[in-house]
Amino acid sequence: MIRKSFDRLLPAVDIDGLRDQLNAALAEKFKNQNPFQISQISPTCCESENPALDCVFVPPPGLTGDIARFIYDAAPIQVPEIALIGAIGLMAGICGRAYNISRSGLNLYLLALANTGMGKDAASNGIDKLMSEVKLKVPNASEFIGPETVSPQAVVKHMDKTSLSFVSIVGEFGLKLKTMSSYNASPNDVGLKRLMLILYSKSAQGLEYQPMIYSDSVKNTKTLIAPSYSIIGESTPERFYENLTEIMITEGLLPRFLIIEHKGKRPYLNENHIFSKPSIQLIEQVAALSSNALMLNHSKRITEVSIEHSCVKTLKDFMIFCTDEINKADSTSNRNVIGELWNRAHLKLLRLSGLIAVGCNPYYPSVSPQIVDWSMKIILQDVRNMISKFESGTVGEGCHENKQIEKIYAVFRDYVSRTWIEVSKYKVGSEKLHYDKVIPYKYINKRLACDSNFTKDKLGATNAIKRVIETMKNNGDIEEVPAGSLRSNYGFAGRCFVLTRLP
Numbered sequence: 001m002i003r004k005s006f007d008r009l010l011p012a013v014d015i016d017g018l019r020d021q022l023n024a025a026l027a028e029k030f031k032n033q034n035p036f037q038i039s040q041i042s043p044t045c046c047e048s049e050n051p052a053l054d055c056v057f058v059p060p061p062g063l064t065g066d067i068a069r070f071i072y073d074a075a076p077i078q079v080p081e082i083a084l085i086g087a088i089g090l091m092a093g094i095c096g097r098a099y100n101i102s103r104s105g106l107n108l109y110l111l112a113l114a115n116t117g118m119g120k121d122a123a124s125n126g127i128d129k130l131m132s133e134v135k136l137k138v139p140n141a142s143e144f145i146g147p148e149t150v151s152p153q154a155v156v157k158h159m160d161k162t163s164l165s166f167v168s169i170v171g172e173f174g175l176k177l178k179t180m181s182s183y184n185a186s187p188n189d190v191g192l193k194r195l196m197l198i199l200y201s202k203s204a205q206g207l208e209y210q211p212m213i214y215s216d217s218v219k220n221t222k223t224l225i226a227p228s229y230s231i232i233g234e235s236t237p238e239r240f241y242e243n244l245t246e247i248m249i250t251e252g253l254l255p256r257f258l259i260i261e262h263k264g265k266r267p268y269l270n271e272n273h274i275f276s277k278p279s280i281q282l283i284e285q286v287a288a289l290s291s292n293a294l295m296l297n298h299s300k301r302i303t304e305v306s307i308e309h310s311c312v313k314t315l316k317d318f319m320i321f322c323t324d325e326i327n328k329a330d331s332t333s334n335r336n337v338i339g340e341l342w343n344r345a346h347l348k349l350l351r352l353s354g355l356i357a358v359g360c361n362p363y364y365p366s367v368s369p370q371i372v373d374w375s376m377k378i379i380l381q382d383v384r385n386m387i388s389k390f391e392s393g394t395v396g397e398g399c400h401e402n403k404q405i406e407k408i409y410a411v412f413r414d415y416v417s418r419t420w421i422e423v424s425k426y427k428v429g430s431e432k433l434h435y436d437k438v439i440p441y442k443y444i445n446k447r448l449a450c451d452s453n454f455t456k457d458k459l460g461a462t463n464a465i466k467r468v469i470e471t472m473k474n475n476g477d478i479e480e481v482p483a484g485s486l487r488s489n490y491g492f493a494g495r496c497f498v499l500t501r502l503p
Helices: 002-006 015-029 043-047 063-073 080-095 122-137 139-144 152-161 173-181 187-199 237-243 246-250 280-298 309-331 335-343 345-360 369-391 400-417 420-426 431-435 441-448 461-475 483-490
Strands: 099-101 109-113 165-170 228-235 257-261 478-480 496-499
Touching: 015 496, 063 080, 063 122, 063 280, 063 345, 080 109, 080 122, 080 139, 080 165, 080 228, 080 257, 080 280, 080 345, 099 345, 109 237, 122 139, 122 165, 122 228, 122 280, 139 165, 139 280, 152 165, 152 187, 173 187, 173 228, 173 237, 173 246, 187 228, 228 237, 246 335, 246 369, 257 369, 309 335, 309 345, 309 369, 335 345, 335 369, 345 369, 400 441, 400 461, 420 431, 420 441, 431 483, 441 461, 441 496, 461 478
Parallel strands: 109 228, 109 257, 165 228
Antiparallel strands: 478 496
16 A cells, blocks of 8 residues: 555556557458458368457358348348348258258257347248248148247147147247256256257157156157257347356257357348348249158158268368367366367258258258358357357356456447547547547446446446456556646546557
8 A cells, every 4th residue: 555655656658559559450340341241261260369250141052041131131120140040040940850961960059149129030020921922832831930939848749740840939048048047947947958958969860759758648749750840049148148157058058059149230220121022033942942841751751961072071170170179178167168069069060061052952962162161150150259258257147247347348449439429429528539549437437337237236336337447457458548648638637548459
């Protein structure tokens, strides 16, 4: 305390240098991009040091890409990731049982993460619009769209009445996951989780799901031959990550999910969505695929998806890479989580590649290098994004301070990337402060004083904000500008900060 009392002067800050550094980083980050353009990730991206590759998605080749484009065009709020999830989910519902690759069915568990107001229902609505037209040509195609998951008995009995292959769309999956994985979960929720764990691996030819027997014989179920159960779930990132725990990973349910998260801003309203209709060619393609899948399902036959010779080594190398990552994880604090996430990556790559191949040729499907390259990008981003969340401590209910730091970073990012006209509405600081990327404390306080991450803190919002700012200063993430510099250069009285790095 004595040493601190004599050390009241803040060190000088190179504001010009930090400003130029931030401007260069921002210019690189916000280059003009097509909304459906993915950053190029070669197979050697396995060696990338970036744990969460920040990219947006192009549609895959073939029918899956055509379905994604239609869902995107028909959405009031056009989010590529949601359109992509819808297209892959519909293909999994149709093809999951009728097609196999490397002795595995093609069913998938999918989860779309996007903030509130991003139009997450576009996937469900787009599928409904498309399939309503397909059912006019192939009435039994309705079997591929299942009910929302309620109980294990309901899922099994619905399968028994259909062709044993469908996709269910589950809203607010983050809450569903929490109830299924909680310590005091109901027997129904425990049974549902167990069913999802088992059905994921039962869609290949020759496999069976054994009947469930209850004291109430009405609830008894029958043996299911190679049932294919796919899921399209949706949730907000905040709700999902807040409820996420290590147990959910180590139990094996979450690693079975292919998670695609939209991290961008809300797009403007697509005023032409009401005029968007599936083309005759798209309807005929989906109808032909549905008809072929129904025929294969009812005759208990499958079409095997082949793998081009040039892809065999790539897939083998990826499996070796995943094994190496699992082994390396033994020396980390999150070894159980990291190991489980990489454990399912190769299987998800095979299934996703198989679905894309079926969309390219439903009668003689073959996985090409282009398909493997596209699918690998999606799988790598899924796994690395989840690992980065655990490594940064931003998951679970016990990480409020980490979330608070993220929130303050978000405020800093907004301030340095927005125009002065946008920032000036908060009536804090001056245009010169904004130009030099100098952020007043008052601006931070105005933005976060009512944020639930701070209002729920036992110290109160204001003290929590101050505590996090001190933590960031101690970590070297921000620097405080001396009061003398603020008065002489900006005529400003109050605390101000500059970012030393752009997170």
